[in-house]
Amino acid sequence: MNESDTLGASLVRSGVSRRSFLKFCTAMASLMALPPGAAYAMADALSRAQRQSVIWLSFQECTGCVESLTRSFDPTLEQMIFEMISLDYQETLQAASGEAAELARVEAMKSSYGKYLLIVDGSIPTKDGGVYSTVAGVSNYDRLIEMAKGAAAIVAVGTCSSYGGIPHANPNPTGAVSVSDIIKDKPVMNVPGCPPIPSVIAGTLAYFVTYGKLPELDHIGRPKVFYADTIHDRCYRRPFYDQGKFAKTFDDEGARNGWCLYELGCKGPTTYNACATIKWNGGVSYPIESGHGCLGCSEPNFWDNGSFYRPLSTPLASNTHIIAAGTLGGIAAGVVAAGLSRKHQTHIGEEK
Amino acid sequence: MSTPTNRVIVDPITRIEGHLRIEAETDADGRIIRASSAGTMVRGIELILRGRDPRDAWAFTQRICGVCTLVHGIASVRAVEDALKYDIPANAQLIRNLMIGAQFVHDHVMHFYHLHALDWVDVVSALKADPKATSALAQSISGYAKSSPGYFSDVQKKLKGFVEGGQLGIFANGYWGNPGYKLPPEANLMAVAHYFDALAWQRNVAQLHAIFGGKNPHPNFVVGGVPCAISIHPEGQGASSGTTSLNVEGLQKVQDIIHQMRDFVDQVYVPDTLAIAGFYKDWFKLGEGIGNFMSYGDFPEKGMSDASSFLIPSGVILNRDLSIIHPVDLNAEDQIQEYVAHSWYDYSVGKNKGLHPYVGETNLDYTGPKPPYAQLDVEQSYSWIKSPRWKGHAVEVGPLARVLILYARGHEQTRELVGMTLKKLDLPVTALYSTLGRTAARTLESKIIADAMQTWYDNLIANIKAGDVKTFNEKLWEPSSWPSTAKGVGYTEAPRGALAHWIIIKDGKIDNYQAVVPSTWNAGPRDEEGQEGPYEAALKGTQLHDPKQPLEILRTIHSFDPCIACAVHVTDPEGEELIKVKIR
Numbered sequence: 001m002n003e004s005d006t007l008g009a010s011l012v013r014s015g016v017s018r019r020s021f022l023k024f025c026t027a028m029a030s031l032m033a034l035p036p037g038a039a040y041a042m043a044d045a046l047s048r049a050q051r052q053s054v055i056w057l058s059f060q061e062c063t064g065c066v067e068s069l070t071r072s073f074d075p076t077l078e079q080m081i082f083e084m085i086s087l088d089y090q091e092t093l094q095a096a097s098g099e100a101a102e103l104a105r106v107e108a109m110k111s112s113y114g115k116y117l118l119i120v121d122g123s124i125p126t127k128d129g130g131v132y133s134t135v136a137g138v139s140n141y142d143r144l145i146e147m148a149k150g151a152a153a154i155v156a157v158g159t160c161s162s163y164g165g166i167p168h169a170n171p172n173p174t175g176a177v178s179v180s181d182i183i184k185d186k187p188v189m190n191v192p193g194c195p196p197i198p199s200v201i202a203g204t205l206a207y208f209v210t211y212g213k214l215p216e217l218d219h220i221g222r223p224k225v226f227y228a229d230t231i232h233d234r235c236y237r238r239p240f241y242d243q244g245k246f247a248k249t250f251d252d253e254g255a256r257n258g259w260c261l262y263e264l265g266c267k268g269p270t271t272y273n274a275c276a277t278i279k280w281n282g283g284v285s286y287p288i289e290s291g292h293g294c295l296g297c298s299e300p301n302f303w304d305n306g307s308f309y310r311p312l313s314t315p316l317a318s319n320t321h322i323i324a325a326g327t328l329g330g331i332a333a334g335v336v337a338a339g340l341s342r343k344h345q346t347h348i349g350e351e352k
Numbered sequence: 353m354s355t356p357t358n359r360v361i362v363d364p365i366t367r368i369e370g371h372l373r374i375e376a377e378t379d380a381d382g383r384i385i386r387a388s389s390a391g392t393m394v395r396g397i398e399l400i401l402r403g404r405d406p407r408d409a410w411a412f413t414q415r416i417c418g419v420c421t422l423v424h425g426i427a428s429v430r431a432v433e434d435a436l437k438y439d440i441p442a443n444a445q446l447i448r449n450l451m452i453g454a455q456f457v458h459d460h461v462m463h464f465y466h467l468h469a470l471d472w473v474d475v476v477s478a479l480k481a482d483p484k485a486t487s488a489l490a491q492s493i494s495g496y497a498k499s500s501p502g503y504f505s506d507v508q509k510k511l512k513g514f515v516e517g518g519q520l521g522i523f524a525n526g527y528w529g530n531p532g533y534k535l536p537p538e539a540n541l542m543a544v545a546h547y548f549d550a551l552a553w554q555r556n557v558a559q560l561h562a563i564f565g566g567k568n569p570h571p572n573f574v575v576g577g578v579p580c581a582i583s584i585h586p587e588g589q590g591a592s593s594g595t596t597s598l599n600v601e602g603l604q605k606v607q608d609i610i611h612q613m614r615d616f617v618d619q620v621y622v623p624d625t626l627a628i629a630g631f632y633k634d635w636f637k638l639g640e641g642i643g644n645f646m647s648y649g650d651f652p653e654k655g656m657s658d659a660s661s662f663l664i665p666s667g668v669i670l671n672r673d674l675s676i677i678h679p680v681d682l683n684a685e686d687q688i689q690e691y692v693a694h695s696w697y698d699y700s701v702g703k704n705k706g707l708h709p710y711v712g713e714t715n716l717d718y719t720g721p722k723p724p725y726a727q728l729d730v731e732q733s734y735s736w737i738k739s740p741r742w743k744g745h746a747v748e749v750g751p752l753a754r755v756l757i758l759y760a761r762g763h764e765q766t767r768e769l770v771g772m773t774l775k776k777l778d779l780p781v782t783a784l785y786s787t788l789g790r791t792a793a794r795t796l797e798s799k800i801i802a803d804a805m806q807t808w809y810d811n812l813i814a815n816i817k818a819g820d821v822k823t824f825n826e827k828l829w830e831p832s833s834w835p836s837t838a839k840g841v842g843y844t845e846a847p848r849g850a851l852a853h854w855i856i857i858k859d860g861k862i863d864n865y866q867a868v869v870p871s872t873w874n875a876g877p878r879d880e881e882g883q884e885g886p887y888e889a890a891l892k893g894t895q896l897h898d899p900k901q902p903l904e905i906l907r908t909i910h911s912f913d914p915c916i917a918c919a920v921h922v923t924d925p926e927g928e929e930l931i932k933v934k935i936r
Contacts, residue, residue: 051519060395062917063369064418064569070462070551071558071568078551082510086519091366095470095526097906098362104525125395131718132736133393135371136363139723166397166415173396173716195418195569237594247581250574250824255581258594280567281559284605285597287566292579295411295572303412307405 021046024083027074028206031199031278032215033225042210046084052209053112054119055105056090057147059140060133060167060176061122064195065158066092072198073282080202084209088116091135102136109150117208118151120144120179123160123167127175144182153187153214154179157201159297162190162221169303180221189214190221192273194297199278200226220300222272231268231294234276237261247291255291265309266293273298360384360899361727363392365909367467369419370916372875374905375728376891382899387884387891388730389875391737394696394716394920401865405831406432406857407575413853413867414570417918421569422455422561423846424853424867424918430656431853432575435840439655441822444577446812447564449651450606451571452844453805454560457613459847460751460798461557461621463913465543465550468791471907472628473543474533475523479512481541489538493627496619498549507545527901534631543628546620553616560609563602577824584816603813610805617795617802625795626776629788636779639787639908641890644745645669645753646873648680648852650845651804663804664845667757668742672785674760680742682841682852685710690868691739693880694732696720704880706741709854709866710839714738736920739876739885740868748886749849749873750912751794752784758800765803769796787890790911831860846870848915871919874912887912 022043029038056066070077081087087094088108089101096104108116122140125132130139138146148154156179159165167176180188191201204223207215215223232238240246240259247254247261260266268276271294275286287294293309296302358380363373371393377386401412409432413424426448433440483505490499514520527533535543558568564580565571572579583599596602629636649659649666659666667677681687689706692699698717699705707713719733728734739746747753758766773792774781783789815821828834836859843852849870856864876885884892887909894904 051517051521053519058371060393062415062418064415064421067418067421067569070466071555073555076552076555078548081521082514086521088519088521088524090522091364092369093466094366094522094524095475096524097364097366098902099900100525100527101364101366107524128718129722131720131723132395132716133371134723134725135392137373137721137723137725137727142724166400166412167395169400169412171399173399174394176395194415240594249826249829250577250579251581251822255824256583256596256821258583258596275567281562282555284559285562285566285602287572289597290562290564290566290572290580291596291598292566292572292574297570303400308408308411309405 021083024075024079028203031074031203032207038210042206045210051084051086053108053116054085054087054205055108055116055147055151056087056119056121057143058091058135059120059122059124059144059161060174061158061160063092065121065201066090068195068198069201070198071281072202074199075202075206080205085117085205109147113150115152116150117205118147118154119157120154120161121157123164123176123178124182125167125174125176132174141182144179148183148186151186152212153189153208154183155204155208155214156180156188156190156221158196159192159194159300159302162192163300165194166303168301187214188221189217189223192222192298192300194295196298197226197274197278197280200274226274227272227298229272231271231273231276231288232266235268235288236276237288250291258289261288261291261293263311264293265307265311267296267299267302267305267308267312268294269312271296271299359727360896360902360905362902362905365906365914367470367906367910368914368916369417369918370914372909372914372916373728374887374891374909375730375734376896376902376905378896378899382896384891384894384896387888388728388734389737389877389885389887390728390735391875391916391920393917394736395917396716398865398867401862404862405860406435406855406862409855409862409865410573410575414573416867416869417915418569420455420459420846420848420915420918422451422565422571422573423844423851424869425571425573426452426844427842427851427853427867429573429575430842430844431840431855432842432857433840434656434842435838435855435857436828436834438576438825438828440577440825443582443812443815443820443823445652445655446808446815447578447580447823449808450805450812451561451564452650453801453808454557454609454613456801456847457617457798457805458554458557460794461550461616462554463847464621464625464791464795465547467913468910469543469547470526471903471910472533472632473535473547474528474530474540475511475526475544476515476528477533477535477537478508478541478544479515479537481508481537483508483541486538486541489627490542494619494623496623498545504541504545507548508541511544527903530897530901530903532897532903535628539627539631543624546624549620550616553612556612557609560606563597563606566597574824576826576829579824581823582816582821584821607809610802610809613805614802617798622795622799625792626773629792630777632788633777633779635788635907636777636783636786638894639790639890639911640785641886642746642748642884643672643785644742644747645756646680646742646747646749646850647754647757648682648843648845648850650843651801663801664754665757665761667761668747669753669756669760670745672782674756677757677760682843687743688868689741690872691741691879692733693739694730694877695735695738696733697738709852709868710856710864712854712866735877737872737876737916739879740872741879741883746876746879746883746885746889747873749870750790751797751847752790753849754845755793755797756784765800766796769799787908787911794913834860837863848913848918849873869915869918871912871915875914875916875919887914
């Protein structure tokens, strides 16, 4: 590997203009709601260094998390893995198999020891010596311990690696646990969701690449910028909730008119995630907009919280900041606009 | 047990879904004499389902797999509907067809370009290509617009910068330069360009799921119909009305996506498959496998109860005999059975017996080596995957099975497409029974399904215009309206093949749940009679050029498009001792 080479030089060689590079950084900075100027800091960080080495380990998972990342629009997966990071081990995408793949992992670990970012999707089975999931004959537990040692930080992508997820659901047949249940001596960030929103994964990666550390986390390890509000607080159907207009079934007049799905079991009021603001698949929709209540898939133990169709029984806190129905479009626009803080995004939304 | 010197172990098999290990025993010349396929991860999702609300089951089972996302959701809602005799509205049927169809085409294209292509395409060789000659090649096989010398020159420049930067990322340690790669540099460059184009294309196609199901991966479903109400009111909307994603704009977007799907399949995927296959014609003689094929059928025009209206018919072909299509009955206890003779499970009736999914039981019973281990004892149990059999036969499921059944039944478009492919490549029909036959079948069925998408869409629009916006049947929604016990089977053709879920409902709760999935049929280990699974049979006889670079193993295994998280399951209807572990 050419140690003196930088991403900036590499991009110039690849025909990526400074302008399009800055545009990319701006989109990323905006996504993370970073202050004005952050795009330049990011461009600077990316131009100086080699691309950040990322080693991605897959344990008890369904590959939905990496599939989600491939659906990212801004930035695209191509931009991420060819311009922002060096994805040195990722079983779903990498060319090499078997020994050659293992060698790639070990080489990346050695050459970036203490510096690489470790991403984990899937839970880790701990029962019976970890026999319920192995890769190359090694238990997930042993592999995690081995790879965590040289990592600068660990990102648990998806609800399974963040909180145990579906393998951990009652009766948890394989003793599945989360990354943070095992790793106590490294910074661990949880990016929950089943799967997580791709921009949320990308945004947190961009932050690490720029600042060399994890963003500010909440009490259960989530990046605050994406998980501070409930889906209910930001939902475009919120005004109908406040008016007491509820869909009673999946295709009554209320359902067709986009009324609140609370009575059909929506878990939006107790779910902290950015689905209602960033939305899914390039902003075309999110579960509630497509008529199904929120499953609460980014919350710990959401699989064991009773039927998805049973209305929440707990009374809701009174609304402190009603947001107009048009907010959604405004925030979606804000994602691609340059250098907007979260406050500004909300403001634009309210103007619409 | 064979000596370690002639055992080639590939673990992890990458560019698949899940955790798959292949142990191949070779003779002195490097030819595979026996291969063993091992799934090395289990979660126990079916165990987790017991006692839960059957209407929730789709969300759990969908998490079996995030690649063929939705197929387990579909099989699950159909299982509950079958058990309860629960009809769904015509629009819901059409929307499900559109969603399954989009999954097929999306999944197949991504498989070809992002999982399978690097078995045939040498990325480094693309650096030597002449962009002008690449452009001429591309224009000679397709009218696809992105084919100028400048376009290929840009892609090459991007690739060059990436390679010269020294950080190869996902391309690190690939088998570049292996003599098994036969494409000229220009074909390699064209394929690399389309690797990137397909990444961009698939993002747009996944939006179809987001419109109908709120997100992709893991779109939402509902027992009794589809969750997304149609926000188009024949009588006009009130001023204070909101909307769903399924409004005029959303439906227009679905139409745009169908156009994009068909264009990409016609202009890129089909021509690329034929062009690349033309350089690897020897792979139409290798990797056959079992020679038995099965499909459950899917894409109903008139509901699941009328199998004659399915676009893809059901049936079994034995020993390549296309003159007889055997009928499949998923409820018959003597037809579909699962065996565990070489799997890490135990049966109360004895490890060598087969059990139908309704009475299926599975106790985790790990008897393999204690990790970390160097090799498995393939004389004993060696996989978390079971061995399903149809009337005792191992059968292959997936695109090749479907195309053969369509072909055997005289489906006109299939006959034309297969005929065109064989003519272009100058190959006999028997060439389909091979590694590249499987890959080509996947491409051809993508065209059949992408074309059918337009018909389903047109029918949906016609219904809406006629005032029918019904998408959900509320009749049996409340569990209080259900019988105290009910059982049913829900099936679908997933991209990787025949998939079915069996459910037993008691007092409104799941009493037993069992899924037998495509990659269980294909990736399962030997049964009690020593009969190999399709992966194992397909690898037998394969000549390895260099055991350190097992490109040949990857080509054949990838031609099945493995999905290993899907393949592994756990059930225990008795709820007794569920897990036993004996470490050897």
